[in-house]
Amino acid sequence: MKKIGFDCEKYRKLQSENIKKRIDQFGDKLYLEFGGKLFDDYHASRVLPGFEPDSKLKMLLELKDQAEIILVISAGDIERNKVRDDLGISYQEDVLRLRDQFMEKGLYVGGVVITQYSGQKVVDLYRQQLEKMGIRVYFHYVIQGYPSNISLILSEDGFGKNDYIETSRPLVVVTAPGPGSGKMATCLSQLYHENKRGAKAGYAKFETFPIWNLPLKHPVNIAYEAATADLNDLNVIDPFHLEAYGISTVNYNRDVAIFPVLSAMFEGIYGESPYRSPTDMGVNMAGHCISNDDVCCEASRQEIIRRYYHALCDREKGKENQTEVYRLELIMRQAHVTQGDRVVVPAALERARLTNGPAASLELPDGSIVTGKTTELLGACATLLLNAMKILAEIPDPVTLISPEAILPIQDLKIKYLGSKNPRLHTDETLIALSSSAYADYNARRALEQLPSLRGCQAHVTVILSEVDQRLLKKLGIEVTTEPVRESAPTAEL
Numbered sequence: 001m002k003k004i005g006f007d008c009e010k011y012r013k014l015q016s017e018n019i020k021k022r023i024d025q026f027g028d029k030l031y032l033e034f035g036g037k038l039f040d041d042y043h044a045s046r047v048l049p050g051f052e053p054d055s056k057l058k059m060l061l062e063l064k065d066q067a068e069i070i071l072v073i074s075a076g077d078i079e080r081n082k083v084r085d086d087l088g089i090s091y092q093e094d095v096l097r098l099r100d101q102f103m104e105k106g107l108y109v110g111g112v113v114i115t116q117y118s119g120q121k122v123v124d125l126y127r128q129q130l131e132k133m134g135i136r137v138y139f140h141y142v143i144q145g146y147p148s149n150i151s152l153i154l155s156e157d158g159f160g161k162n163d164y165i166e167t168s169r170p171l172v173v174v175t176a177p178g179p180g181s182g183k184m185a186t187c188l189s190q191l192y193h194e195n196k197r198g199a200k201a202g203y204a205k206f207e208t209f210p211i212w213n214l215p216l217k218h219p220v221n222i223a224y225e226a227a228t229a230d231l232n233d234l235n236v237i238d239p240f241h242l243e244a245y246g247i248s249t250v251n252y253n254r255d256v257a258i259f260p261v262l263s264a265m266f267e268g269i270y271g272e273s274p275y276r277s278p279t280d281m282g283v284n285m286a287g288h289c290i291s292n293d294d295v296c297c298e299a300s301r302q303e304i305i306r307r308y309y310h311a312l313c314d315r316e317k318g319k320e321n322q323t324e325v326y327r328l329e330l331i332m333r334q335a336h337v338t339q340g341d342r343v344v345v346p347a348a349l350e351r352a353r354l355t356n357g358p359a360a361s362l363e364l365p366d367g368s369i370v371t372g373k374t375t376e377l378l379g380a381c382a383t384l385l386l387n388a389m390k391i392l393a394e395i396p397d398p399v400t401l402i403s404p405e406a407i408l409p410i411q412d413l414k415i416k417y418l419g420s421k422n423p424r425l426h427t428d429e430t431l432i433a434l435s436s437s438a439y440a441d442y443n444a445r446r447a448l449e450q451l452p453s454l455r456g457c458q459a460h461v462t463v464i465l466s467e468v469d470q471r472l473l474k475k476l477g478i479e480v481t482t483e484p485v486r487e488s489a490p491t492a493e494l
Contacts, residue, residue, distance in 0.1 A: 002365065002456050005295030006050035006286075006290070010058040011050050014285035019063060019206075022283055023170050026202025026274075029194065032176040032283070035207035039101060040170040044208055046479070047223045047300040048286065056208075060173065061105060067171040068108040071095050074182045075117045078126050084177060092126055094177035099135070110167055118142050130388075138163035140182065140189060147185075147261045154268040159192040179231065188265055195269050202274065203266075203275030205281045206254075210235045212279050213287040219300035220290075221250055222335045226307040229327040241277035250281040250315045302458070304328075304335050305342045309481035313464055316484040342481065344460040346373055349483075352405030352462040358487055360384040362459040362478070364391065377407050380461060381469045382430035392450035393443070402433045427472040452477055463487040 023030040036044070038060070044051045052058070059299075060067060077091045084094055099109050112130055114123060117139045127137045133219035140162040143153055152158045165186075172190070174183045183270050190429055238251040240259055243426035245341045255278040262281075266273035275281050290296055308328045314321050332338065339345050344361045351359035351371040360380040361371045372384030386401055395401070410429055414420040424435065438445040455477030462483045465473070473480050 003294040006048040159267035223300035312484035389447035
């Protein structure tokens with residue numbers, strides 16, 4: 001049974017209550033910059049066990065009668081065709097995906113803002129695509145000297161050039177497919193325009209990590225640094241909050257560095273700044289909802305190790321990320337963890353040593369470890385899945401779930417007709433063969449029924465996985481790491 005360390009129901013209640021208070025603080029309207037992922041926030045669910053991946057969305061649904069959503073994408077990301085690594089789709093596609101999902105949930109989407117626009121032709125085509133779909137599109141322009149040139153920014157040649165976004169509800173959630181899209185600048189531009197129109201509007205930030213009221217070196221906050229190692233984000237003590245209140249809180253370096261500029265902008269718009277520190281700007285109740293700190297600390301340490309393995313494998317695949325690897329090595333030391341602290345790692349390595357070939361291991365829900373080796377018929381991951389399902393279904397080990405006669409035709413198809421060099425079945429092919437057997441075989445059917453129990457289980461493989469196996473394990477919800485070692489050419493999938 002997975003241990004729980006976070007009270008998700010309490011979080012949704014506290015978060016929505018505090019957002020309502022922030023709306024009341026400003027009067028007419030609150031622009032809420034929404035950092036991180038509204039959907040599928042698996043990082044949060046990993047480091048805060050009990051946090052549901054769609055918790056923030058559910059919280060927002062409690063405010064749906066007051067809220068509308070503005071999606072932001074930068075012209076530069078459109079021009080570069082930037083891709084979300086976790087989904088494998090472009091930011092342009094993700095804007096449409098997010099819009100569809102918000103609307104399916106009954107949330108109102110007011111439009112799309114394209115930031116840092118400077119006449120790019122590909123951006124004009126994207127705008128036309130959106131407008132043909134009935135989506136309102138707004139342009140925000142490049143401002144020379146942003147964010148330091150305050151006098152230009154707060155003028156008709158700065159924010160004044162941007163399109164004013166027509167909104168109709170008291171809570172405007174500003175979100176984007178990824179970082180660097182221009183969410184904060186969009187919010188500030190709107191404050192400038194609202195002030196010109198005599199409306200009382202405010203700004204706040206909803207960013208789950210780092211958690212401001214946890215210690216600087218708490219594993220949950222260190223895990224955030226691991227997650228953003230490629231951006232070189234650093235957690236720091238908020239010096240403005242410490243000076244203003246005498247209380248030590250945690251923020252991250254970019255918000256602390258930009259705060260004097262933001263404060264000057266607020267003064268230029270409002271006459272005075274409503275905030276005395278970056279921490280004041282945030283609305284984040286996550287730290288108040290940790291129900292078992294030990295569970296969250298251990299989960300965060302495991303996340304740090306996972307991030308390190310992923311960076312090592314990216315480097316082996318040719319990604320220029322040596323700085324990220326060095327950063328994660330330092331984070332590992334700060335968190336006092338090693339690869340061996342991930343229990344599935346030594347188990348997989350030992351099985352590989354004994355069998356002299358690629359191997360895999362998985363930690364079952366009860367904490368026991370199951371392993372799998374590479375065979376003539378199956379890859380290590382495929383063997384691991386079958387072994388795990390057998391144990392969960394209490395099927396004796398000698399029982400064969402898939403007969404060799406069922407596997408051989410699939411191998412023939414791969415080699416003779418699909419041009420593969422690897423005759424062994426991948427995980428997806430193995431599950432298809434198992435499901436075919438399940439129609440007539442009771443044990444195969446019982447084994448398949450165990451697949452949902454593998455969600456959230458930890459696994460490790462001694463070679464880099466094929467994309468097929470990576471996708472399948474992700475769909476099953478298995479959190480897998482691999483050694484940064486390529487499988488030998490004779491057995492690698494081409």
